[in-house]
Amino acid sequence: MNMHDSEKMAGILLNEGYTLTDAPQDADIIVFNTCSIRQKAEQKFRSELGRTKSLKKEKPFLRIAVAGCIAQQQGRGIIKNNPQVDYVFGPQNLQKLGDMIRTDGSVVLTGDNPVGDSALREISDSDLPVLRKDAIRAWVSIMYGCNNFCSYCVVPYTRGREKSRPAGSIYEEIRKLASAGFKEVTLLGQNVNSYKSEIGFGGLLRQIDAIEGIERIRFVTSHPRDLSEDLIECIKELPKVCEHIHLPLQSGSSRILKGMNRGYTYEDYMRKADKLIKKIPGIAITTDIITGFPSETVDDHVSTMMALRAVEFDGIFAFKFSSRPGTKAAVMDEKVPDSVKSQRLAEILELQDEITLKKNKALEGTMQEVLIEGASKTDKGKITGRTRTNKIVNFSGNKVSPGQIADVSIVKAMRHSLVGIDSQREEDIIFKDKDFR
Numbered sequence: 001m002n003m004h005d006s007e008k009m010a011g012i013l014l015n016e017g018y019t020l021t022d023a024p025q026d027a028d029i030i031v032f033n034t035c036s037i038r039q040k041a042e043q044k045f046r047s048e049l050g051r052t053k054s055l056k057k058e059k060p061f062l063r064i065a066v067a068g069c070i071a072q073q074q075g076r077g078i079i080k081n082n083p084q085v086d087y088v089f090g091p092q093n094l095q096k097l098g099d100m101i102r103t104d105g106s107v108v109l110t111g112d113n114p115v116g117d118s119a120l121r122e123i124s125d126s127d128l129p130v131l132r133k134d135a136i137r138a139w140v141s142i143m144y145g146c147n148n149f150c151s152y153c154v155v156p157y158t159r160g161r162e163k164s165r166p167a168g169s170i171y172e173e174i175r176k177l178a179s180a181g182f183k184e185v186t187l188l189g190q191n192v193n194s195y196k197s198e199i200g201f202g203g204l205l206r207q208i209d210a211i212e213g214i215e216r217i218r219f220v221t222s223h224p225r226d227l228s229e230d231l232i233e234c235i236k237e238l239p240k241v242c243e244h245i246h247l248p249l250q251s252g253s254s255r256i257l258k259g260m261n262r263g264y265t266y267e268d269y270m271r272k273a274d275k276l277i278k279k280i281p282g283i284a285i286t287t288d289i290i291t292g293f294p295s296e297t298v299d300d301h302v303s304t305m306m307a308l309r310a311v312e313f314d315g316i317f318a319f320k321f322s323s324r325p326g327t328k329a330a331v332m333d334e335k336v337p338d339s340v341k342s343q344r345l346a347e348i349l350e351l352q353d354e355i356t357l358k359k360n361k362a363l364e365g366t367m368q369e370v371l372i373e374g375a376s377k378t379d380k381g382k383i384t385g386r387t388r389t390n391k392i393v394n395f396s397g398n399k400v401s402p403g404q405i406a407d408v409s410i411v412k413a414m415r416h417s418l419v420g421i422d423s424q425r426e427e428d429i430i431f432k433d434k435d436f437r
């Protein structure tokens with residue numbers, strides 16, 4: 001979500017005549033797109049922001065903007081503590097960046113009713129220029145904000161309540177992406193399963209599935225509570241919807257899930273995961289896990305480990321609980337010591353490594369449809385791409401154009417990637433071998 005916001009801001013600045021640079025000392029404007037989900041990200045931002053003080057002294061015309069969730073939460077306080085900052089705006093106001101940089105003096109926009117220059121226009125998301133980093137795969141926002149108020153999460157406070165984009169506007173954006181040569185779209189929302197429009201999320205997937213040129217459809221994130229039968233049918237039936245779902249579990253303990261205000265029990269989650277596995281053979285399920293949520297006991301931790309074994313996730317994102325100011329969990333008693341959180345996280349990651357390798361090994365000897373992304377960065381001379389289940393494959397073959405689809409025979413599985421041979425190339429090799437005999 002944040003990365004796509006960065007693409008939008010880069011697109012706006014490009015439209016205003018700026019070009020991108022990796023060197024802060026060469027920049028005329030520096031935009032920090034911040035994330036406040038975890039304390040670590042916030043600390044990193046603060047130290048990077050501190051470095052801009054001397055830059056601004058050397059180049060007084062340099063403009064510094066702070067965007068994203070920290071901006072939304074701390075508003076004017078950021079300028080108060082960091083006078084080198086010119087603009088502060090939350091995720092709901094990023095579309096006004098173009099107007100903002102033409103305004104003299106500082107601007108703070110951190111709400112649905114922004115405080116700032118009244119000349120700033122309202123611009124809808126579909127009008128925004130986007131500088132996409134990839135020419136094959138594109139992110140497309142379908143909704144903003146979240147209504148769930150999980151007790152540990154700042155998103156409902158920083159991104160506001162759920163708002164769905166009209167289906168027609170999403171369809172139009174994806175149709176244009178297809179005409180521009182994009183092959184894969186990932187639909188973005190904090191909880192795509194609660195997407196609301198006259199056609200609902202299933203209807204939206206069906207419409208996009210019919211767009212010529214688009215080969216693959218993905219979506220993140222799905223809330224387990226709202227995962228519907230219709231969505232399972234869509235993954236099963238629609239040819240372009242990939243057999244992969246990111247379904248955050250967070251904990252294997254129903255008691256902890258209640259404390260997190262997740263709205264489902266471990267048993268509810270397992271029923272849905274089971275249905276996905278039975279109805280869609282070969283589906284990849286990935287998840288998020290938080291270790292050391294307040295009051296988490298050894299038994300709760302063991303329940304999470306057991307859940308990992310029971311579902312056999314293809315991959316997980318696991319983090320230590322991070323207390324975020326303003327959330328309910330921040331003021332909960334029975335905080336788990338950091339050393340215990342670290343130990344539990346290490347155990348979870350070690351177990352998952354084992355499971356991921358086992359799942360990947362099961363793919364050795366199979367044929368996988370791979371969407372080519374380009375030359376491999378890690379494996380020189382090889383091509384890289386992803387399976388429909390979102391696994392990275394490095395392979396040797398004849399097809400090298402990004403965006404092409406290759407049938408790749410998997411010859412070796414590792415934890416983070418697969419190694420394969422393009423089946424076309426394999427036939428060539430076999431043919432040559434026969435000739436040789």
Ligand code: SF4
Binds near residue numbers: 153154156223
């Ligand atoms: S569903 Fe929960 S964790 Fe996800 S964004 Fe909403 S409040 Fe945060």
